[in-house]
Amino acid sequence: MRKVTIKNQNNEKTILVPEGSNLLSVLREHAYVVNATCGGSGRCKKCVVNVNGDPKLSCQTIITEDIVVEFADDRRASKQILMDSSATHYRIAIDIGTTTLAGYLIDLDNGKVVATNSLYNPQISYGADVISRIKHCSLGSLPALHRVIIKVINEMVTDLLPNQRPEHLILSGNTVMLHILMNEDPTSMGRSPYIAPFLSSKEFSGDLLKINAKKVILLPSISSFIGADIVAGCLYIGLLQEKKNVLFIDLGTNGEMVLKANDTYYGTSTAAGPAFEGANIEKGLGGVKGAISAVSYEKTLMIETISGTPEGICGSGLIDIIALLRREQMLDETGLLVTNQESQLVHRLIDDKFYVTDTVYITQKDIREFQLAKSAIVSGIMVLLDQAQIELSSLAQVYIAGGFGFHMNKKSAIAVGLLPVQLEDKIRIVGNSSGLGSVQVANDLSLVGECETIAREVICIDLNKETKFNQYFIDNIYFAL
Numbered sequence: 001m002r003k004v005t006i007k008n009q010n011n012e013k014t015i016l017v018p019e020g021s022n023l024l025s026v027l028r029e030h031a032y033v034v035n036a037t038c039g040g041s042g043r044c045k046k047c048v049v050n051v052n053g054d055p056k057l058s059c060q061t062i063i064t065e066d067i068v069v070e071f072a073d074d075r076r077a078s079k080q081i082l083m084d085s086s087a088t089h090y091r092i093a094i095d096i097g098t099t100t101l102a103g104y105l106i107d108l109d110n111g112k113v114v115a116t117n118s119l120y121n122p123q124i125s126y127g128a129d130v131i132s133r134i135k136h137c138s139l140g141s142l143p144a145l146h147r148v149i150i151k152v153i154n155e156m157v158t159d160l161l162p163n164q165r166p167e168h169l170i171l172s173g174n175t176v177m178l179h180i181l182m183n184e185d186p187t188s189m190g191r192s193p194y195i196a197p198f199l200s201s202k203e204f205s206g207d208l209l210k211i212n213a214k215k216v217i218l219l220p221s222i223s224s225f226i227g228a229d230i231v232a233g234c235l236y237i238g239l240l241q242e243k244k245n246v247l248f249i250d251l252g253t254n255g256e257m258v259l260k261a262n263d264t265y266y267g268t269s270t271a272a273g274p275a276f277e278g279a280n281i282e283k284g285l286g287g288v289k290g291a292i293s294a295v296s297y298e299k300t301l302m303i304e305t306i307s308g309t310p311e312g313i314c315g316s317g318l319i320d321i322i323a324l325l326r327r328e329q330m331l332d333e334t335g336l337l338v339t340n341q342e343s344q345l346v347h348r349l350i351d352d353k354f355y356v357t358d359t360v361y362i363t364q365k366d367i368r369e370f371q372l373a374k375s376a377i378v379s380g381i382m383v384l385l386d387q388a389q390i391e392l393s394s395l396a397q398v399y400i401a402g403g404f405g406f407h408m409n410k411k412s413a414i415a416v417g418l419l420p421v422q423l424e425d426k427i428r429i430v431g432n433s434s435g436l437g438s439v440q441v442a443n444d445l446s447l448v449g450e451c452e453t454i455a456r457e458v459i460c461i462d463l464n465k466e467t468k469f470n471q472y473f474i475d476n477i478y479f480a481l
Contacts, residue, residue, distance in 0.1 A: 003066040006032065023051070023061040023069065028125045028141075031148050034058055034071070035120075037279040039127030039136070044280070047125075078289050078307060079117040079159060085109075092157055092166040092213065093438035095229060096173030096181065097121060098130055098253035099277040099286040101152060102435045104442075105160040108167070111443045117159050118288060122148040123180070128279030129253055130176040130225075134190035137180065146183045153181075154212045168445070169206065169213035172438045174227035174254065175199070178218055182209070189224040196224040199455065201448050217448060219441065220455040225269035230256045232437030233401045234454045235447060237430060239265075244396035245388075247381065250433070251315070251402040253277045255377045258458055261388035267458040270380035275373040276315035276402065281366045285312035292317035292356060293407040297324055297345065303356060306407070310357050316407035321362055322370060323412035325354060326479060333479045335371050337364050371477055374418040379463075379472035381420070386468060387461055392422045399430050406431035417479055 001016045004026060017026050024040050024047055038044035040059040047058045049071035058069075089108040094101055098121060105115040123145050126136045137145060157166065171181065175196050179186040182202070188195045201220040206213040219228035233250055234240075242260055249257040255270040278284030278291065285291040290311030294304035303310060313321070325331035328343040337352055348354055353361040385392065398419070400408065410427050413419050419427065430436075441447045463469045 002063050004063060005066075005068045006030070007068065007070045008032070009072060017063060019064060021063045022059070023049070023056075023063055023067075024058040024125065026063070027058060027069075028144060028148075031122065031151055032071075032125075033120060033122040034125045036125050037128035037284075039132040044128075045282070079115070081115050083112065083114050085114040087114075090161055090164065090166050091168045091170065091442040092160055093170040093172075093435060093442045094153060094156060095232070095432060095435035095438060096149065096153075096171060096177045097229070097277075097286075097434075098133075098174060098177060099124065099128070099279060100288060101156060102432055103156040103160055104435055104439050105166075106439060106442045108443075113439055115160050117156055119152055119156060120286060120288060121177075122152050124279075128277075130174060130186075131190060133176060133180065134186050137185060138187040138190065142180065142183065142185055145180045149177070149181055150209060150211060154210075157212045165206070166213045168215045168217060168442060169211060170217050170219070170438045170442045172219045172228045172232040172434045174229055175221040175224050176227075178221065178228060182218070194224045196221065199223070201228075201452060203448075217441070217445070219438065219448065219451050222267055222455045222458045223269075223460045225254065226256050226258075226267045226458065226460060228451075229434035230258060230267070231451050231454050232435075232441070233399075233430075233433035234258055234437070235440060235451055236401075236433040236437035237399045240450065240454065240457075242397075245390060245394050246397045246399065247384070247395055248399045248401065248433075249377070249381070251276050251377065251400060251408075253279065255373070255380060257377075257380055257384060259384040259388055261385075261390050261394075264388065265454075265458040266384050266387050266461055268380050268384060268461040268463055270376040270463060275318070275366075275369045278312060278314050278318075280369050281313060281318060282363050283312045283360050284318070284366070285314050287314050287407070292360060294409065295320040295324060295356060297328075301345065301348075301356070310360050312360060313356070313362065314407070315402075316409065317356075318362065318366070318370060319412045319416055319418060320409055321354065321356060322367060323409075323415040326415060330354070331367065331479070333481050335367050335477075335479060337367065370416075371479075374416060375473050375476040377418060378420060378476045379469050382472045383461060383463060383466050383469050387459075392420055395423065395426055397428055398423050398426045399428050399433070401430050401433035417476065 036047040087107040087109045202218040221227045258267040291314035355361040
């Protein structure tokens with residue numbers, strides 16, 4: 001056995017582990033949050049910790065001696081008190097995102113959100129996307145993934161409502177996240193025919209899963225890859241009540257969308273990858289503290305962060321940077337970074353990296369990741385329109401949701417081809433609609449029934465079976481001339 005002493009900003013703990021253990025596995029097992037978006041394959045280079053004073057990739061470190069490990073437990077919490085409240089009855093809504101969890105405290109006396117918080121999903125130690133989480137579950141890590149999500153939910157509840165148990169806890173999230181929460185094996189969703197063990201809503205005592213709430217309600221999902229987060233979003237925008245043709249798109253770790261056309265509902269999920277949540281981006285972050293959320297340039301380069309000093313780039317910041325590089329002719333139509341000596345920003349391009357600050361940059365590989373993501377989104381939109389036999393021009397409104405959507409610059413999104421130019425005047429940014437829809441349910445529990453109706457009515461389109469999707473994808477991979 002070897003002694004591992006773990007130090008971070010929260011505590012210091014010493015544990016004994018078998019010689020030959022993998023350090024990342026040890027940190028996961030003891031519920032430390034390490035950013036390992038590649039799932040531990042050594043590709044993302046984000047799981048760096050100090051081992052006996054030297055920086056090392058935890059996923060590539062085998063414990064052969066007693067070691068001291070120092071690192072920041074990468075939760076990146078942010079909390080906001082919106083108003084004082086002296087209520088005695090509260091409910092809490094939490095959106096369980098693949099990358100980030102968002103919590104809302106609701107005062108039942110007036111129905112208002114009085115506090116919010118957000119936290120990285122600690123499952124990011126097992127990979128950035130649902131496919132990597134499913135893989136780890138299939139290899140026996142379901143209990144560990146379940147344990148860490150229960151732990152972080154309880155931390156968020158306690159943070160929002162110290163010394164009390166909320167009357168109800170409303171939970172939304174994608175289908176895989178909800179299965180892991182329930183300790184249900186999601187492996188069947190990772191292979192054809194992609195069947196989810198359950199899709200309907202659930203209500204149970206918090207004691208069942210040792211959750212710090214009197215009652216817990218899980219909202220229903222539509223399919224294996226169109227989850228309760230999308231149902232909650234559709235509820236929030238009032239999709240059932242819409243009279244015109246509208247499109248709802250949730251841009252997060254996955255790209256899910258629902259089209260209402262001629263009173264019929266079509267839904268799909270694109271393999272967009274997690275670029276919009278900062279994963280698979282070398283200096284990427286989710287929508288959390290330290291993330292660059294907006295970039296503009298006139299005479300000087302202007303940077304905005306969600307809060308704090310810039311440490312990385314979230315999805316909206318990435319879009320702004322790529323739009324800026326296109327405008328400055330430092331990025332050609334194929335997505336290749338080029339040296340344009342006429343641009344005042346050319347000095348920031350060093351070794352195929354464009355530096356936004358002295359330490360934060362985007363790489364050529366980051367741009368390629370974005371191209372894959374944006375092409376998947378646009379191509380998914382076109383397939384849904386084909387299914388409904390309508391044109392882009394017939395859409396009355398396009399709702400953009402997702403953690404980064406709240407910060408997204410519409411003009412930048414159009415400039416980089418993330419959304420068709422024909423939709424520019426029809427885009428409405430709605431922020432974290434999954435969380436906000438869950439807040440609506442917290443205020444009126446009867447809305448669970450409306451959520452069930454939404455989940456039941458949506459016709460799911462499998463893009464893997466749509467031959468036109470591949471052609472659209474090829475057509476949209478590049479930037480417009």
